Amino acid sequence: MARKKTIPMRQMSDNQSGVIKKVSAVGDMGRRIREMGLVPDTPIQIQGRAPLKDPVAIKVRDFILTLRNREADHILVEVEEPD
Amino acid sequence: MKKIKIALSGNPNSGKSTIFNALTGARQHIANYPGVTVEKKSGWVSHKGYNIEVVDLPGTYSLTAYSLEEIVARDFLIKEKPDVVVDIVDASNLDRNLYLTVQFKELGVPLVIALNMVDVASQRGIIVNKDSLSSLLGVPVVPTVARSNQGIQDLLDKIIEVVENGYEWRRDVISYGRDIDQGLRAIEEIIRKSGSYDKIYSPWWLALKCLEGDEQVRKLIRQDEETGRQIEEICNRIYKHTMDTLEEEPEGVIADHRYGYIAGITRKAVKRKIESRLNVSDRVDRILTNRAVGPFIMLLILYLIYEFTFWGSEAPVGWFEAFFGWLKGLVSTIIPAGLLNSLIVSGIIDGVGGVVGFVPLIMFMFFAIAIMEDTGYMARIAFMLDRLLRWFGLHGNSVMALLISGGISGGCAVPGVMATRTLKDPKERIATLLVVPFMNCGAKLPLFGMLIGAFFVRSKANMMFVFTLLSWAFALFAAKVIRVTVLRGPTTPFVMELPPYRVPTLKGLLIHTWERTWQYIKKAGTIILVISIILWAMMTFPVLSKEERRKFEEKRQELKTGFLKVPGIRNIVKDSAGLDRLDELFSRYVSLKEKAGPEVEKLDKSPLLPLIKEAYKVSKKSGAAEVKAGEGAFSGIAIAYLRYREEARKINNLEQQQRLRRTIAGRIGQMLQKITRPIGFDYRVNVALLGGFAAKEVIVSTLGTAYSLGELNPEQSEVLSSRLQKDPNWSPLLAFTLIVFSMLYVPCFATVVMIKRESSWKWAGFSIVFNLVAAYVISLAVYNTGLALGVGLAR
Numbered sequence: 040m041a042r043k044k045t046i047p048m049r050q051m052s053d054n055q056s057g058v059i060k061k062v063s064a065v066g067d068m069g070r071r072i073r074e075m076g077l078v079p080d081t082p083i084q085i086q087g088r089a090p091l092k093d094p095v096a097i098k099v100r101d102f103i104l105t106l107r108n109r110e111a112d113h114i115l116v117e118v119e120e121p122d
Numbered sequence: 123m124k125k126i127k128i129a130l131s132g133n134p135n136s137g138k139s140t141i142f143n144a145l146t147g148a149r150q151h152i153a154n155y156p157g158v159t160v161e162k163k164s165g166w167v168s169h170k171g172y173n174i175e176v177v178d179l180p181g182t183y184s185l186t187a188y189s190l191e192e193i194v195a196r197d198f199l200i201k202e203k204p205d206v207v208v209d210i211v212d213a214s215n216l217d218r219n220l221y222l223t224v225q226f227k228e229l230g231v232p233l234v235i236a237l238n239m240v241d242v243a244s245q246r247g248i249i250v251n252k253d254s255l256s257s258l259l260g261v262p263v264v265p266t267v268a269r270s271n272q273g274i275q276d277l278l279d280k281i282i283e284v285v286e287n288g289y290e291w292r293r294d295v296i297s298y299g300r301d302i303d304q305g306l307r308a309i310e311e312i313i314r315k316s317g318s319y320d321k322i323y324s325p326w327w328l329a330l331k332c333l334e335g336d337e338q339v340r341k342l343i344r345q346d347e348e349t350g351r352q353i354e355e356i357c358n359r360i361y362k363h364t365m366d367t368l369e370e371e372p373e374g375v376i377a378d379h380r381y382g383y384i385a386g387i388t389r390k391a392v393k394r395k396i397e398s399r400l401n402v403s404d405r406v407d408r409i410l411t412n413r414a415v416g417p418f419i420m421l422l423i424l425y426l427i428y429e430f431t432f433w434g435s436e437a438p439v440g441w442f443e444a445f446f447g448w449l450k451g452l453v454s455t456i457i458p459a460g461l462l463n464s465l466i467v468s469g470i471i472d473g474v475g476g477v478v479g480f481v482p483l484i485m486f487m488f489f490a491i492a493i494m495e496d497t498g499y500m501a502r503i504a505f506m507l508d509r510l511l512r513w514f515g516l517h518g519n520s521v522m523a524l525l526i527s528g529g530i531s532g533g534c535a536v537p538g539v540m541a542t543r544t545l546k547d548p549k550e551r552i553a554t555l556l557v558v559p560f561m562n563c564g565a566k567l568p569l570f571g572m573l574i575g576a577f578f579v580r581s582k583a584n585m586m587f588v589f590t591l592l593s594w595a596f597a598l599f600a601a602k603v604i605r606v607t608v609l610r611g612p613t614t615p616f617v618m619e620l621p622p623y624r625v626p627t628l629k630g631l632l633i634h635t636w637e638r639t640w641q642y643i644k645k646a647g648t649i650i651l652v653i654s655i656i657l658w659a660m661m662t663f664p665v666l667s668k669e670e671r672r673k674f675e676e677k678r679q680e681l682k683t684g685f686l687k688v689p690g691i692r693n694i695v696k697d698s699a700g701l702d703r704l705d706e707l708f709s710r711y712v713s714l715k716e717k718a719g720p721e722v723e724k725l726d727k728s729p730l731l732p733l734i735k736e737a738y739k740v741s742k743k744s745g746a747a748e749v750k751a752g753e754g755a756f757s758g759i760a761i762a763y764l765r766y767r768e769e770a771r772k773i774n775n776l777e778q779q780q781r782l783r784r785t786i787a788g789r790i791g792q793m794l795q796k797i798t799r800p801i802g803f804d805y806r807v808n809v810a811l812l813g814g815f816a817a818k819e820v821i822v823s824t825l826g827t828a829y830s831l832g833e834l835n836p837e838q839s840e841v842l843s844s845r846l847q848k849d850p851n852w853s854p855l856l857a858f859t860l861i862v863f864s865m866l867y868v869p870c871f872a873t874v875v876m877i878k879r880e881s882s883w884k885w886a887g888f889s890i891v892f893n894l895v896a897a898y899v900i901s902l903a904v905y906n907t908g909l910a911l912g913v914g915l916a917r
Binding site: 086 | 411618
């Protein structure tokens with residue numbers, strides 16, 4: 040059984056999936072993140088990163104969303120830890 | 123006919139504009155919402171005895187007070203109370219689209235859902251049960267595929283049905299958790315009792331917005347001090363409570379509950395077949411946004427667009443030029459030479475024609491950009507370049523404005539400035555609109571082409587590429603300077619959707635292309651016309667005094683008399699009038715010959731033809747020795763004639779130059795020489811650059827006039843090109859400096875007006891001063907470095 044752990048979205052690797060546990064962003068950034076559907080218990084998958092490794096593209100609720108690493112830092116995701 | 127008003131709303135990329143176009147066809151009207159720069163599109167459609175006004179609200183994800191579009195949308199809904207709001211929901215992306223729907227329900231508007239793109243959804247294995255969705259939401263649902271016009275009639279039927287059944291604005295209650303619900307009820311009660319409550323907004327919705335921390339609503343509430351204080355107290359209490367217990371702001375809790383509510387609905391109404399892990403769009407993205415090859419593919423695509431634009435527009439640009447050339451000829455035959463002729467030909471036709479002549483080029487560029495936008499590739503470019511642009515204080519979305527303004531060469535800064543509207547943050551937006559005039563718009567290209575043709579013949583294509591890169595470098599560098607000085611501030615979040623790749627519809631592409639091209643054309647019809655006339659006047663008045671003109675006329679007569687004394691000439695040309703006729707025929711012969719047209723034969727009847735032919739032949743040969751060897755009996759006369767022509771040209775040049783120096787523009791140009799000497803520009807270049815403020819196209823034609831080529835149109839730019847090449851004051855270095863200067867200095871007048879419209883006079887003024895200073899400093903550096911190193915001095 041793979042162990043589960045919670046990490047910031049920035050640390051996820053390409054193609055890795057997980058479930059959002061917490062969104063700690065507040066204010067304008069928090070609003071933007073939430074209204075695009077990044078709320079707790081939402082499954083996401085990392086699609087890839089831009090050539091300069093930032094922003095990151097993720098798959099969430101049937102669409103692709105991009106956000107910068109700075110924003111991804113505020114999103115905690117529960118992932119399965121590879122053995 | 124009964125009149126009703128409906129509003130279309132929905133997320134960006136939900137197919138809203140396709141539905142709008144399908145509903146209204148060509149009967150559209152574009153304006154701005156009062157006081158803001160958000161575009162308001164409306165149109166009309168008749169259905170079942172109703173005349174329906176359709177208002178296309180800006181595409182939004184939400185209804186907060188934090189973006190102009192969202193404020194505009196909700197203000198419209200609340201103040202204008204449309205009879206029905208059609209919420210366009212993308213069936214293949216249901217959850218996020220319903221987030222806006224939920225907010226409409228909170229507001230209580232009469233809703234009809236257009237469940238769009240059901241075909242795409244089912245391809246992806248997403249099957250939405252519309253009846254179940256409708257009953258769960260309590261809103262009528264009509265499935266549509268707007269691209270192929272499916273469901274549009276059903277949608278209209280449903281709208282009429284809702285109107286005929288009568289609808290009361292009512293809100294639907296969702297629970298946001300016990301704490302928030304209690305707070306909501308308390309605030310609602312306070313608002314209802316308050317004397318200042320204006321009954322425009324529902325008190326429950328106002329309460330919700332207060333808890334969400336909505337500044338616009340809070341300001342409204344604070345108008346009544348006591349009410350404001352009470353509400354603030356409750357809000358603060360709840361804020362503290364949710365932060366303590368959930369570590370979230372009430373706003374976040376509310377958003378979470380909205381999505382919870384949506385999840386509850388989609389769980390029942392949506393069936394998913396097991397989808398292949400990657401759909402087509404994702405697979406395309408694996409390549410196009412690949413970290414390694416993505417950037418190269420992007421450069422290749424931009425290069426292809428460049429090729430496509432110039433290849434496609436070459437012929438039509440030629441037609442336009444030919445047309446304006448013909449028009450000028452026509453005017454000259456109707457109106458005798460003089461001030462009126464000059465006003466129409468040099469002032470109006472050259473000015474307006476210069477702008478209109480580039481319409482095909484601009485159109486092809488905008489068509490290519492529309493393809494990138496409508497397929498979804500533009501969003502990928504923004505994604506790939508965001509990190510780079512952010513370093514310079516811009517935003518990934520700035521790239522679109524830069525491309526439209528001429529980032530690939532050949533755009534227009536007027537629609538470019540308008541395209542900055544997609545940027546949310548005012549600082550990033552203003553920084554972007556200040557640097558877009560640095561791009562190589564279509565109007566700068568003739569000047570570049572002319573100078574490159576004169577001084578960099580061997581590396582034509584390379585030089586164009588160098589100047590494209592330079593304009594990007596300058597724009598980005600300038601953005602950085604602006605963002606660390608006058609517009610300091612953090613960058614905004616880049617939370618952006620990458621819409622799935624789609625095959626664009628031709629109709630959509632054409633509408634997109636036309637909207638931007640029209641922006642460009644409008645500048646020709648209005649601003650440019652006025653400015654061209656003013657500039658023409660500045661370059662014409664005051665005219666030379668009678669005395670001065672007589673002097674030149676005397677010189678010309680003297681020359682003619684001298685020529686007519688050449689032995690044997692009297693057999694061919696009898697007098698001064700005959701000489702004028704010879705001149706005219708010779709010019710016609712040369713121009714016909716140059717075009718290699720068979721029409722040369724038409725001149726055959728003239729007894730002057732043998733001399734003309736000989737003179738032409740002689741003029742094509744170089745050495746005098748060869749000429750002597752020429753067998754024709756006219757050789758001697760032909761040589762004398764050519765010599766005469768050269769002398770006459772010199773006199774005309776002198777007159778033209780004296781005339782120009784005397785005019786207002788000439789005087790300003792000479793005054794400016796003190797400043798422009800260090801960068802090598804003389805008064806003639808200054809006058810041309812002055813003209814370029816009206817429109818950059820004017821620079822070439824003004825340079826032509828200033829270098830006394832008479833009426834110069836772009837067709838004759840090769841003539842100017844070789845003229846400058848021979849001028850001892852000109853060098854490749856000077857040409858390079860002039861290109862750099864004209865790339866950077868003041869935006870054209872139309873762009874300045876557009877910058878003002880999109881920001882303020884302050885920024886429009888700033889852009890003039892900033893760009894002038896930047897152009898001068900950089901040109902100074904370029905020219906003097908070149909001089910010091912001795913680069914680019916030899917031809």
